[in-house]
Amino acid sequence: MFREEYDVVVVGMGPAGSSAARTCAEAGLSVLALEKRQEIGAPKRCGEGLGKNSLARMGVEFNPKWAMQEIEGATCYAPDGKYVRINYDGPEGWVIERKVFDKELAAIAARAGAFVVAKSEVQKVERTQDGKVEVTINYAGTHYTTKAKLIIACDGVETRIARMMGLNTKINLNDIAQGAQLEMANIDIDPKRIELYFGNEIAPGGYVWIFPKGNDVANVGIGIRHPYGDENRTAMDYLMEFINSRPELKKGSILEYNTGGVPVGGLLENMVADNLLVAGDAAHHVNPIHGGGIAEAYIGGRIAAETAIEAIKAGEFSAEFLSRYNKKWWDERGNKMKNVEKLRKVVEELKDDELNFLAEELHGEDLVELSRGNALKKLAKIMMKRPTLLRLAKKLL
């Protein structure tokens, strides 16, 4: 079933893996791309929002088959009900069906020449005398071995491959959001707008989201973070309280139940080991303020693959050679993300009355810029109007 050897074995076929596999295959490398689940893209760990701008940065064509709902704006609610509306002239993004989207991304990689195989769990990776890696695969109950010059691990926040190959990607409890989500039907929503709810009672250290997937269907989810919440209440407990407090949601049915760990901090200085590059959630490639990870993962996978291509050309698979990936990712994404993380660390300290104050002062376009790691100075300036916020404002500068 498998060849004796591949240039690159990609482990995990979410967006990061599909991007890495595609980029390597397009450069003419032999690529095996494995997914341990029996179906790529399911179950999801995602709110399924995707901006138009993000899709463009990914270099992926729009396809109506994965776009469930066009989104024209967002409304962010402060604890007292004040809100900031972000309006766009036209469609600004979509709520997508990850299962369909992820399969399409995998198909793009397959068309580029990668051999993609689901229900393939990597059981063992072992470096060999000749500087390569022996990979043992369990495909639907049968074991196979193959060899790879390089492994690109995109196996999610729980990455086993990085661990097996000696790279530490552990994350501090304070740097990972506890996520819970229900995909609900028969609820009353505005299908054209996403809604975000902030407040220390509603979602300590995070927010609640409603992402419409149709006229009366939406992902209703929450991200909260240690140590802000009540230790005896889970993310799902907080979410249920929110849902039960709103008749327009409470009456809804549950189409899907999801939980997730979202790495919203703890960006890794080092994402390589001998024969190994790590990308996506496994490398904490997530926007630290909103927790979105599709575009970051896809871009991270591409950058990892670019280094893999150079390594194969040079015949160099050492951590030392591969470390150019660290520099490239930090130059292109990491420093931006670090800025966003700085913002997150300030926002999470805000008390409810301070959130209410900012909701009055900030405009929709400010929020968009902030989420991209820009306009931090502007926010600091606004915060300085309040003496109690001076200390926090300084952290933004």
Added chain:
Amino acid sequence: MISINRDKCARCGGCVSVCPVEALTLTEHGLVCDAKCINCGTCVKFCPAGALSLPEKGAGAKEE
């Protein structure tokens, strides 16, 4: 060792990434905890679904 409620677990794998001693593994058959577990409770604090719990005090041989 922590106990895992498989009915509550939604297999998100977040707990694996916070475990300080690499005692947790998410396989295709579900979450597994091995003997490396030191009962620190980090995963319990993380779990969004309330699927993990520490052994009750005095209940297990490992809990001294």
